[in-house]
Amino acid sequence: MMLRMLRQSWRRNPRRKLLAVATVFLAASLLSALMLVSIGIGDQMAKEMKSYGANILLEPAEQAVLPSLFGEGEDNPLAGQSTLQESELPNIVDIFWRNNIVGFAPLLNGEVAVDGHSVRVIGTFFDHVLAVADDPEYRTGQKIVSPYWQVDGAWPDDARAEALAGVALAGRHGWTPGTLLTVDGEALRITGILRSGGEEEEALVAPLARVQGWLDRPGRVGSVRVSALSVPENDLSRRAIRDPDALDAETYDQWYCTAYVSSIAHQLEEAVSGSIARPIWQVAASEGAIIEKIQWLLIMATCAALIAAAMGIASLMTSALIERAKEIGLMKALGAHDWRIALLFYAEAALNSVVGAVLGCLAGWGLARAIGWQLFGEALAFSWIVVPSVLLVSLFIALAGTWFPARRIVRLDPAEVLYGRQ
Amino acid sequence: MSYYWASILSAFLPTTVLLAAHWAVRRPYGPWITLLSSAAALLAGIGLSFALPAGQFATLGLGIAQFVLLAGFLAWQFTTRREPFWQIALLAVAGVLWGRSPALASLTTIHVINTDFILNLASVVTAFAACLLLGWLLCLLLRELPRWRWLLLLGGGALQLVPLSGNILLSLMKLQALELTRARLSFAAKTIDLESAAAYGALLLVALLLAVAALRLAWPRRRAWQAAQALIARRIALAAYRQTRALLAGAALVVLAMVCAQGYWDAVASRPPALSAVTRVDMPPDNELRLTLAPLMDGNLHRFAWVADDGKVVRFFIINRLDDRVAPSVVLDACLLCGDKGYVQQGNQVVCVGCGVHMFKPSIGKPGGCNPVPVEHWRVEGEQIVIPKASLETGLQLFSTVLTIEVTDPVSGQKLTNTSAPHRYAYAGKTYFFADEAAFNAFRDEPEKYLPAAAQGDAP
Numbered sequence: 001m002m003l004r005m006l007r008q009s010w011r012r013n014p015r016r017k018l019l020a021v022a023t024v025f026l027a028a029s030l031l032s033a034l035m036l037v038s039i040g041i042g043d044q045m046a047k048e049m050k051s052y053g054a055n056i057l058l059e060p061a062e063q064a065v066l067p068s069l070f071g072e073g074e075d076n077p078l079a080g081q082s083t084l085q086e087s088e089l090p091n092i093v094d095i096f097w098r099n100n101i102v103g104f105a106p107l108l109n110g111e112v113a114v115d116g117h118s119v120r121v122i123g124t125f126f127d128h129v130l131a132v133a134d135d136p137e138y139r140t141g142q143k144i145v146s147p148y149w150q151v152d153g154a155w156p157d158d159a160r161a162e163a164l165a166g167v168a169l170a171g172r173h174g175w176t177p178g179t180l181l182t183v184d185g186e187a188l189r190i191t192g193i194l195r196s197g198g199e200e201e202e203a204l205v206a207p208l209a210r211v212q213g214w215l216d217r218p219g220r221v222g223s224v225r226v227s228a229l230s231v232p233e234n235d236l237s238r239r240a241i242r243d244p245d246a247l248d249a250e251t252y253d254q255w256y257c258t259a260y261v262s263s264i265a266h267q268l269e270e271a272v273s274g275s276i277a278r279p280i281w282q283v284a285a286s287e288g289a290i291i292e293k294i295q296w297l298l299i300m301a302t303c304a305a306l307i308a309a310a311m312g313i314a315s316l317m318t319s320a321l322i323e324r325a326k327e328i329g330l331m332k333a334l335g336a337h338d339w340r341i342a343l344l345f346y347a348e349a350a351l352n353s354v355v356g357a358v359l360g361c362l363a364g365w366g367l368a369r370a371i372g373w374q375l376f377g378e379a380l381a382f383s384w385i386v387v388p389s390v391l392l393v394s395l396f397i398a399l400a401g402t403w404f405p406a407r408r409i410v411r412l413d414p415a416e417v418l419y420g421r422q
Numbered sequence: 423m424s425y426y427w428a429s430i431l432s433a434f435l436p437t438t439v440l441l442a443a444h445w446a447v448r449r450p451y452g453p454w455i456t457l458l459s460s461a462a463a464l465l466a467g468i469g470l471s472f473a474l475p476a477g478q479f480a481t482l483g484l485g486i487a488q489f490v491l492l493a494g495f496l497a498w499q500f501t502t503r504r505e506p507f508w509q510i511a512l513l514a515v516a517g518v519l520w521g522r523s524p525a526l527a528s529l530t531t532i533h534v535i536n537t538d539f540i541l542n543l544a545s546v547v548t549a550f551a552a553c554l555l556l557g558w559l560l561c562l563l564l565r566e567l568p569r570w571r572w573l574l575l576l577g578g579g580a581l582q583l584v585p586l587s588g589n590i591l592l593s594l595m596k597l598q599a600l601e602l603t604r605a606r607l608s609f610a611a612k613t614i615d616l617e618s619a620a621a622y623g624a625l626l627l628v629a630l631l632l633a634v635a636a637l638r639l640a641w642p643r644r645r646a647w648q649a650a651q652a653l654i655a656r657r658i659a660l661a662a663y664r665q666t667r668a669l670l671a672g673a674a675l676v677v678l679a680m681v682c683a684q685g686y687w688d689a690v691a692s693r694p695p696a697l698s699a700v701t702r703v704d705m706p707p708d709n710e711l712r713l714t715l716a717p718l719m720d721g722n723l724h725r726f727a728w729v730a731d732d733g734k735v736v737r738f739f740i741i742n743r744l745d746d747r748v749a750p751s752v753v754l755d756a757c758l759l760c761g762d763k764g765y766v767q768q769g770n771q772v773v774c775v776g777c778g779v780h781m782f783k784p785s786i787g788k789p790g791g792c793n794p795v796p797v798e799h800w801r802v803e804g805e806q807i808v809i810p811k812a813s814l815e816t817g818l819q820l821f822s823t824v825l826t827i828e829v830t831d832p833v834s835g836q837k838l839t840n841t842s843a844p845h846r847y848a849y850a851g852k853t854y855f856f857a858d859e860a861a862f863n864a865f866r867d868e869p870e871k872y873l874p875a876a877a878q879g880d881a882p
Contacts, residue, residue, distance in 0.1 A: 035535070042536025049532060052771070052780040099785035099793045229780045235527050257759055259779040259792060291534050385537045 005344055006351065013320070020316050020352040021359070024394050027309035028360025029367060032390045034298045036368035038291055040380035045288045048281055050232040054261040055145070055280045058092075058224040058268055060084055083108075083220035084275055086208070090132040091271040092226060096256075097264050100229045103144030106221035112204075112214045114183050119169065120203040123211025123221075128158045142205075145227045146196065153177030153192030156207065161186060163206035164194040184214045226268060226277075230261045237262050287376050306397050313349060313401025321345070321405050328409060329417035342406045346399060353398030357391045364390070426525060426542060428621070428687035430549040431680055433520040435624035437512050438557040439578040440495065443571035446564030448504040456509075463510040464550075467517020468526070474518070482593035488515050489586050496579050499572075549683075552676055559673040560628065563635050566666075570634055577627040581620050588613030621684050628677055632670060640666045694775050695766045697755075700727045700737060709811040713740070715802060719748050723767040725755060728814055732853035733840040735823040736814050737764065738797055740807065741772070743784050750802065751787030752809060753794035756820040765794060795820060829854075832872040833861035 010017055060082040084106075092104050108123040125141030132138045141158070142149060154177070156162030165175045170193050175181075179190045188210075194200055212218050237260040240247060244266060247255060256263050265277035281288070321328070331341055365382060372380035450456065474480050495508050520526075529546075530539040564571045588610040594600040595607070616623075643666055647659035703726050705711055711728070718724045719742040727737045737755035742748060756762040760776025767773070772781040779792045787796050798816065800809045826841045836857045840846075843855035845862035849869045856862040865872055 038535045039537055039540070042532060042534035042539070045532045045534055046536050046538055097791050099788055099791040100779070100782055102782055229782050231777065231779050235524070258777055288532070288534060295534060383537055385540050389540060 002344065002347065006347060009344075009348060013323075016316055016320060017348075017352055020313055020349070020398075021356040023309050023312040023316070024353045024356025024398060025360045025363070027305045027397065028357045028390050028394050029363035030305050030360075031302050031393060032361045032364025032386050033367035033371065034302055035386045035389060036364060036380060036383060037371050037375075038295060038298060039383045039386060040368070040372070041287045041291045043381075043383060045281075052229055052232070054228055054230045054264075056226040056228060056261065056265050056268060056277050057280050058084065058226060058272055058275045058277045060223075061274050061276045083217065083222055084224065084272055086212075086219045086221050088272045089221070089224065090130060092224070092268060093132045093135075093138065095264075095267040095271050097228070097259055097267060100259050100264065102227040102229060103140040104224055104226040105140065105142045105145045106208055106224045108208060108211050108215065108217065108220065108222045109203075110211065110215040110217075112183055114181050114188075114204065117173070121211050121214065122200060122203045122205045123208040123215075124205060125208055126155050126158050126164075128208075145225055148196070149200075150195040151192040152195070153190075156191045158207045158209075160189075160207075161210065162189050162191045163204055163210075164192050165190050166201035166203050166205065167193050167195050168201045169203060183210075224272070224275075228261070228264050229259065230264060231259045233260060233262070236260075240266075290375065306393065310397040310401040313353075313398055314404050317345065317349065317402050317405040318408075321408055325412060325417045326420075328412055329414040332412065332414040333418065338410050341409050345406055345409075346402055349398040349402040350395055353394040354391065357394035360394070361387055361390050424545070424683050424687040424691050425528075426545040427549045427680075427683035428692075429523055429525040430520065430546065430553065431621040431684050432618070433523070434516050434550070434553050435556075435621050435680070436578045436581045437516045438553045439560065439574045439624050439627060440582075441509055441512060442557045442560035443564060443574040443578070444495070444499070444508060445561045446571045447502045447568055450561075451504075451506065459506060459510060460513055463513040464517045467514035468521035470514070471518045471521025474522070478593055478596050482590065482597065484515075484518065485586055485590045485593060488519075489583065489590065491515060492579060492583055492586070496575060499575055552680060556628070556673065556676045556680070559669060559676065560631070562669055563631065563639075563673065566639055567631075567635060570631060570638075573631060573634075574627055578624060581616075581623045581627075584613050585615075585617040585620070588616075621680070625677055625681055625684075628673070632673055632677070635666075635670055640670055694763070695768070695773070697764050697766060697775070698723065698725055700725045702727050702729070704728075705811050711809040711811070711814070712803075712806045713809070715748075715750065715805055715807050718742070718807070719750065721745065721770070723765065723772060729825050729827065730815065730818060730853075731829075732846070732855075733824045733827045734818050734821060735825055736817045736821055737762070738809075738814065738817065739765065739794070741783070741786060743786055749784075750807060752797040752800045752807065753787055754797055754817040754820060755794065756817065757792055757794055759792055762821045762823070831855060831857045831861055833865050834858075 062082040086106065089104070089106060092098075093101055095101075105125050106123075110121055110123075111118050112121050113119070127139055127143045128141045130138050130140060143155060151164060156164060163181075165173075165179075170176070170190070175190050175193075177190055177192050181188045181190065188206065194205060208221065212220065236251060236255055236258075240252075240255045240260070241262045244252065244255070244262075256266070261279045265279060268277040269275055328341055332338075364386070369379050372378060451459075474484070491511055495512065498505070498508060529542050530536070560574070564574070591600070591606060592610040592614065595602045595610070600606065640663065643659065643663040647656065647663045650656040650659045701724070703711060703713070705728060713726075718740045721742050723739050723741050725737060725739045727735050729735050738752060739755050740750060740752050743751050755764045757765075757774060757776070760774055763774070763776035765772050765774055765781070770783075772783060772786060773779070774781070774792050777792060781793065785793060787793075789796055795817065797809060797813045799813050800807060802808070824841065826839050828837055829840050829843065830837055831843075832854050834857055838855060838857055840855055843857065845856040845859060847854050847856070847862060847866055847869075849865075854865060856865060
């Protein structure tokens with residue numbers, strides 16, 4: 001009976017139903033788009049925080065006074081002015097958490113003249129043998145720290161005059177693996193073309209010792225990238241990031257003796273004099289920062305849309321009630337309970353809202369992709385949790401919108417309505 | 423997710439049971455008033471938990487306040503006057519206690535809405551809704567069995583008051599207001615331990631009540647319906663029976679869901695990863711353990727256990743450190759920081775069970791940090807790995823597992839077990855057990871006399 005009445009109601013007045021669906025659809029598409037953007041980035045951030053590996057950047061303390069304003073520090077216009085000592089690098093694998101250090105690679109940036117052009121160079125280790133305290137055969141370098149680097153050709157040998165050319169730089173100058181360049185009066189062979197997805201694609205990446213020679217900064221490095229295995233961040237580590245000195249002795253020990261990124265970074269600072277260490281969060285630092293700032297704006301806009309939609313539903317329902325007053329009166333006269341009649345209207349609103357929400361989710365997905373491209377230059381993944389959330393919220397607005405008009409049902413007197421007095 | 427269910431159930435179920443019994447004999451307020459005032463009390467309690475300082479005095483004060491409140495609430499049950507105070511006060515106190523647990527802080531790890539946050543929030547809301555539903559159903563049931571509410575009142579009261587008294591005692595001892603004695607400490611430890619069983623206790627009480635209701639309400643109503651002859655009386659009896667049955671089934675469903683959530687958390691989700699299989703090895707007479715190398719070098723963690731002659735179990739594992747060539751490491755299954763919790767292999771990584779830190783596989787075998795303690799002086803001889811007994815003995819102090827084994831009293835020749843022997847004496851690197859003090863003294867004075875010739879040759 002209930003289903004038949006619902007079907008009848010749809011057939012008799014599809015225009016009003018479509019209007020209700022459209023109201024919910026608009027609010028739901030806005031809601032799902034904003035949720036998809038926020039949740040997509042939130043999930044990536046959570047994944048980053050929960051991961052068991054991290055990259056830490058060690059920089060000279062003076063340079064880090066200008067915080068993450070310049071990205072990872074290599075873009076910093078002051079880079080190269082203050083430096084760390086290369087002789088202190090073995091200390092990195094001498095800290096308490098030395099066994100969690102997967103590897104490290106120093107970086108030294110500068111500009112040199114190559115065949116008459118000024119070219120950016122980065123000095124680093126590729127697969128360098130470095131004598132450390134308990135392992136004279138210790139090897140470290142970009143091969144270990146940056147497993148995502150793709151090299152067309154061969155990796156250079158740290159001891160020879162060989163280098164990698166970034167793909168953008170090589171494309172501009174027409175360099176290929178095997179090209180011989182002249183830098184600072186000596187021959188330099190390009191062994192491979194580097195794709196890293198980062199700024200290295202614009203530079204010539206050469207062994208650290210050569211670059212120190214070209215730039216006349218012997219024994220200095222600009223920064224060090226350290227790759228470490230860690231434990232996911234939690235409440236304790238977040239407190240420690242804010243201020244390690246505020247912890248009491250017991251929690252400080254607990255923090256120091258747990259392989260949080262923050263405690264490894266803290267120990268790296270102690271090991272290399274004059275340095276500041278900070279974890280490099282890829283998402284948290286870029287997209288996460290944007291979302292964190294505009295999140296409240298998103299929530300406010302969504303709330304406004306939801307309230308507007310609920311009011312729209314309420315007015316539609318009110319007019320439906322007035323139009324169907326005689327029908328309600330008849331049902332009452334036949335002995336229907338108030339709650340049964342109210343249920344009919346609630347079910348109708350719920351049905352409309354579910355249809356609107358499903359369509360809204362689809363539209364919101366498209367909208368979120370557009371926002372993702374506009375804001376971050378990449379499409380955001382679809383998170384399934386959005387569908388039940390949007391359904392639930394749409395259902396809530398539909399029911400809330402129906403609640404006010406539905407109270408009129410109780411007040412309707414069948415005799416009056418059936419005579420047309422109200 | 424089930425963590426939130428578990429934490430909310432242990433914090434709020436006893437209170438739910440008490441309040442259901444409380445309202446069973448009183449005229450209720452309207453649903454909106456009840457819901458809103460309860461939510462406000464809950465939120466106020468949670469908010470207050472942030473404002474309270476963390477010290478020992480605050481804990482003591484809170485404990486005493488809760489104790490007095492509960493005692494007052496139980497005393498109030500002799501009247502049937504309706505009073506909104508108790509519901510608000512009990513919910514607020516439960517809110518304070520829940521807010522002080524680490525549950526709230528772990529709702530989200532970042533400041534952006536994400537899937538975890540929505541799921542956690544959903545489980546918090548559903549857990550509270552389940553408590554509310556159970557309370558309402560219980561209240562409806564108890565209206566028909568008003569005398570049985572004392573079961574819930576006394577049981578629920580005891581579930582909270584007993585651990586509370588232990589907590590108060592412990593706080594008083596910590597503040598040195600009471601002297602620390604063995605009996606008091608033992609009482610506090612045992613009663614506080616009951617706190618973890620609060621949810622199960624409350625669920626057991628509810629299950630008992632449901633059983634009583636089935637016997638006292640549902641069964642007689644079924645019989646009345648079957649016995650009724652007149653058509654109208656029969657239809658009314660059937661309706662009464664069906665209503666009771668629906669009520670009971672609903673409550674039983676909620677209880678079942680709660681048992682599942684709590685049990686899943688306690689038995690599965692909160693457990694640390696289990697150690698993989700251990701191969702027991704025996705020390706050959708020449709005191710050098712030999713294991714075939716090749717099958718151990720498949721990149722997996724191979725765990726072994728050696729039982730020393732005093733019953734102590736020393737676990738160690740062998741793993742290939744490098745993927746591209748054979749580079750074995752022999753290490754004890756314990757670390758200096760986390761003790762003998764051990765290590766497990768998850769995928770291609772080795773993880774410490776104690777602190778969850780992931781090991782850098784090539785570094786296994788080096789000392790320091792969270793790394794497993796290395797076994798010293800092992801060597802590879804041909805196809806075999808050789809581990810001297812002395813190296814494994816250095817691990818004895820790191821492990822606490824003791825296996826019950828049969829030993830012989832060297833003086834009397836009597837057979838006894840290492841765990842039940844009253845006396846023991848370490849001599850020349852071996853532990854001897856004695857059945858009585860006379861044998862112990864005799865051995866201690868002249869050990870050489872009782873040892874077989876071979877063992878004497880080993881002695882320095």
